Amino acid sequence: MLLEYATPLTFIALGAIFAYSFYAVLIAGQLSLGQAGFASVAAFSAAALAPSGNDVGEVPALLIAVAIGMTLGALAAVVLGLPTMHLRGVFLAIATLGFAEAVRVVLLNSEWTGGAQGLAVPRILTVGMAWIALAVVAYWFWRMGRSRYGRALEAIREDELAARSMGIDVGRHRLAAFVTAGAVAGLYGVLFAYYVRLIAPGDFDFAAAVEGLVTAVVGGSTMFLGPLLGSGFQTMIPELQRAVGVEAGWIRPFLASLLLLVVILFLPGGLASLLPRRTRLPAASGDGNGAGDGNRPSHLAARRHPAAGETVVTLVGLGKEYGGVHAVRDVDLEVRSGEVVGLIGPNGAGKTTLVNMISGLVPPSSGRATVLGVPVGRTPVHKVAAAGVSRTFQHSKLFNRLSALENVLVGAHLVSRPTFLRRLLWLPSARRDEQAALEQAARCLHRVGLADAAGTRASALSYGDQRRLEIARALASEPSLLILDEPAAGMNHVEASTLSALIRSLAADGLTILFIEHNVGMVLETCTRVVVLNFGEVIASGTPQDIASDPAVIEAYLGTEDDEPVTGSVAEGTLADPTGGSAEVMAADSVANVRPGAADTLEPPDTTPRNAS
């Protein structure tokens, strides 16, 4: 019975293995078509170099061929990956396709490959061996999925910039994914060669690459079972055709293309997304709050924080120019450990550019900046994060297809330990470390009041909850400096007030906080020091009381008698941009027209002690 279906079953396994080589990079958001090239390098080299089954026995001969093929596939991926890993999307696809085509042409014109006639290879592979190989590959990706490494790849796929800011070395992870793809494609090439008996360079052409990609995409690139589902579907179409007596050759590519279209339009996660995706929640602790905000899990990696009062940020003459626009000019600023510094200023004042320079996202044009001992501008973003800088973004940069808990788990990248290889071996220490990371994530969610939303997809959260989730994700790395870019945007008064209390409680724990906010009232209430930027320059810096009555600040916000009226509400501490921009105001319904010079102080500062909460 099984033998009757041996051929389609073998091709399902082979197709799935090939699709896994695409899945390996799709999971990190990379689109590569070079896998056919890796497979052909592996297949021809192994066939030429591996000993004959007559000399060493069939299975050892196949195993040696697999080892040769996977090694050469991985090496080819390193050679191709090093110069191309900085490419994204379609550019990477074109470069890798070019490589595969070049390999095909070289093999086609080489004598040792038999040219267009191809190379005869003994059939050693059986259906059982093919499925064992598939099981090993699927196991690899299954165990990878919930490891720290697997989560980092998913984070890169969802938002590369945010992943960098969480301390993930994107270049290294992308190259690792590419090399895995090379090895898996190499495995496919060898198994294919030792099954079909005769291999020709044409077996690994553009059409083969597209078929592998379609199989992976149709199956789904976000769940490890996707390639298997895709391959089963692709291989079974001709079998079903035969069963119902319709032999037309166009049906399979037509249905595959149709399904690809349906998947891209309506089912971005592929067939695998129809299967339920579970978010593993941490085991509840005895305090009734799940992992709650209890003690720090003991298996997390250690973090060193600066002592109270130690310098955290030093900016000297820092400037950034975009073409002729001076976004930031000549800023001198020192932030000490434990301070809560509010950065305010009208739209376009240069606040985001300044914090982008501090977090290493944007290199300065002039001056120098040292953050937690690291010279930013010359240091990659993930290393700045590793030094202890964590941040949220003005426009939320969550990993939208991941749950709230998974988002925060990525945030814990820097304090959690690598677990993938230990997960492959089911070592208890890997489970313990994963549990510690889960507890850390749950603790951070609890701290921002999102414990109940742990299993909810980030994209399904309300706008205010998304902003809180970003804060939880930023906290998970246990930073020394937390940068918040307009954290209260989109929040109502109650939420903003709760957020203000949270920021003060974080500061009471010793965290240094730098935050941009248009809600001036909240800034004055929350900060120990306020820095005001206008046209890229610091126009004032001091205590909330000083800033609230500083004439230069009031003029920057309200303009002078000669200016056009501006919209905003002093009473709400929320002011629109005097330069005409569109500030995200906290309470749109309370916005009133304010004549220039209508008030002589901003929102009076709250005198509540900082650590009262």
Ligand SMILES: Nc1ncnc2c1ncn2[C@@H]1O[C@H](COP(=O)(O)OP(=O)(O)OP(=O)(O)O)[C@@H](O)[C@H]1O
């Ligand atoms: N990547 C860029 N390329 C060109 N100009 C830029 C770039 N980023 C910022 N700018 C310009 O730099 C100036 C400062 O922008 P920035 O976003 O830092 O201001 P901001 O104070 O954060 O404003 P907002 O409150 O609206 O976020 C603006 O004139 C802006 O147009």
